[in-house]
Amino acid sequence: MKAAEVVIITGMSGAGKSQAIKCLEDIGFFCIDNLPTTLLPTFVRLCIQSEPTRERVALVIDVRGGEFLAPLFDILKMLRAEGHTVKIVFLDASNEALVRRFSESRRPHPLAAGQSALTGIAAERQTLTRLRDGADLIVDTSLLTIHDLKRFLSQAFEVERPMARIGLSLASFGYKHGLPFDADLVFDTRFLPSPHFIDDLRPLTGLDPRIGEFLVRASVTKPYLARLMDLLDFIIPLCEDEGRAYLTIALGCTGGHHRSVFLVEQLAGHFRECGYQVNVRHRDIERS
Known part of the structure; x- marks a missing residue:
């Protein structure tokens, strides 16, 4: 069976995950947002068996997954055992930067439950502790522009090919x-x-x-x-x-x-x- 390059984009809400997945899509990854983790092995299998073959895949997995987050590490271990390359990219930012971004976007934090954004941020940090500790790459976006983030990820994951x-x-x-x-x-x-x-x-x-x-x-x-x-x-x-x-x-x-x-x-x-x-x-x- 062919091996895939799997990149998991995760991290704090408001830290730039949507921009990160767009960047990986631009450099040739097949991307999907918020896939339940239990479907990850099936998704990877379909990608490498498709025509044309999609051997570079990226997924956003975060607190929106709820109870589906729990089995993630076992699933990633299984994918690695099958020969796939798996990397976790954790996007983080300071509390001040995240609060400002939620204020500017006027969107509620997914874990705030009617309370302040800071309350939701604290709960999210607790929930994602294991993911952050297990990340292959941690990117602090507090002072990064969208263009800075895209440039960083392009340099980290882009391969030499004419279409790049x-x-x-x-x-x-x-x-x-x-x-x-x-x-x-x-x-x-x-x-x-x-x-x-x-x-x-x-x-x-x-x-x-x-x-x-x-x-x-x-x-x-x-x-x-x-x-x-x-x-x-x-x-x-x-x-x-x-x-x-x-x-x-x-x-x-x-x-x-x-x-x-x-x-x-x-x-x-x-x-x-x-x-x-x-x-x-x-x-x-x-x-x-």
């Missing part, structure tokens, strides 16, 4: 049709000479080599493209370090037919050579 890099979506568009609603970064190309005013070029698009030849003859095109690539080469790794899984970069010209299409194709070639997974979309290329 940030995904890039490159889009061309026409300003006269409006800005793309999903763009993270927008760059204007309307200062470049427009093929629209050349009768032979007007019916073509930026995918035609003749449009590229026309644009690169302009003195400004190559320097602009080089500087844009340098800027994005600087920005994109910073977005990766922040824990982002995807980045959408949009380039616009007047109609979205010529200049922006050509430059998007140039950027796509550059970033594919750099090893990124690139999706290209020419939003307005078919519009009249």
